[in-house]
Amino acid sequence: MITAQSGEDLLTALRIAHHEWRPLLALVEEALREVERPEWRDAVPAIAHPDSGPEPLLSRVVITLARRPIERWVRRVIATAAGVAPATPFADAASAERIDRVSFFQAAVAQDVEHLDGIARGVGDTRGILKGLAPLIAMPLLQACRRAWADRMLGAWPHGSCRTCGAWPTLAEIRGLDGARHLRCRCCGGDWATEWLRCPFCGERDHTQLGSLVSADGLEREKIEVCDRCHGYLKTLTTFDPIRPEQVVLHDLATVVLDVAAVERGYRPPRHRSPLAVRIVARRSGLRALLSR
Ligand SMILES: [Zn+2]
Numbered sequence: 001m002i003t004a005q006s007g008e009d010l011l012t013a014l015r016i017a018h019h020e021w022r023p024l025l026a027l028v029e030e031a032l033r034e035v036e037r038p039e040w041r042d043a044v045p046a047i048a049h050p051d052s053g054p055e056p057l058l059s060r061v062v063i064t065l066a067r068r069p070i071e072r073w074v075r076r077v078i079a080t081a082a083g084v085a086p087a088t089p090f091a092d093a094a095s096a097e098r099i100d101r102v103s104f105f106q107a108a109v110a111q112d113v114e115h116l117d118g119i120a121r122g123v124g125d126t127r128g129i130l131k132g133l134a135p136l137i138a139m140p141l142l143q144a145c146r147r148a149w150a151d152r153m154l155g156a157w158p159h160g161s162c163r164t165c166g167a168w169p170t171l172a173e174i175r176g177l178d179g180a181r182h183l184r185c186r187c188c189g190g191d192w193a194t195e196w197l198r199c200p201f202c203g204e205r206d207h208t209q210l211g212s213l214v215s216a217d218g219l220e221r222e223k224i225e226v227c228d229r230c231h232g233y234l235k236t237l238t239t240f241d242p243i244r245p246e247q248v249v250l251h252d253l254a255t256v257v258l259d260v261a262a263v264e265r266g267y268r269p270p271r272h273r274s275p276l277a278v279r280i281v282a283r284r285s286g287l288r289a290l291l292s293r
């Protein structure tokens, strides 16, 4: 089990421990760099529904941004994925060009599985590679939204899915001296406090239906919380300080052994949620827009 805490240390530890993951880690590293680019911060939309209902903040928004950063970022992820895994069905440039990059970006941000499946079918991707890339594609914009909306995150959020982007939590933290339980989202880095005995996926509170699988080291620093009602599971880490939002994705990778253990015991990742009602409007850059008039 990899337990390094700082992001850079964790990335290095993962590279050493999992040589076969280097292509994936290269993509994650690209995404972590991309998160810092100003184009995504500038694209953060106004929140469309000021009420405090169960809808995530990203729901019903229209995000207008230049086509160029979408094209550049999606092209880069596809090229990196194809470069490190030449057997991918879109490894050649002609196939990669058949992927509508704005459409792919829209599907990734909305977490629209049917839309992603359709794009994958169009290029003969039968192994779910594009679907696997979608969270990384969406990550820079979603992280920018979470940062910009930080003041909206202060109140309680009693729901199991992420307040910003609507995704299911990737892991839970038992944090600090008081052991507060926080759910974390790997897409946007979201962080919300939750009850101790409650399944985030189906809301079960009956303690006879909830349990935990403790890791082999017996230290309970990492464990798997399980629900026998919905058969969902949640990786749970004991932390002193909060995991930095951009680093949740690394901690998710570092604990993949827990995913394997949970699935081996008959538990499963949560079902995909309905796609978010979010729309991406890709503007052409000023000069091109002028020339086309
Ligand atoms: Zn989120």
Ligand SMILES: [Zn+2]
Binding pocket: 199, 200, 201, 202, 203, 204, 227, 228, 229, 230, 231, 232
């Ligand atoms: Zn459940």
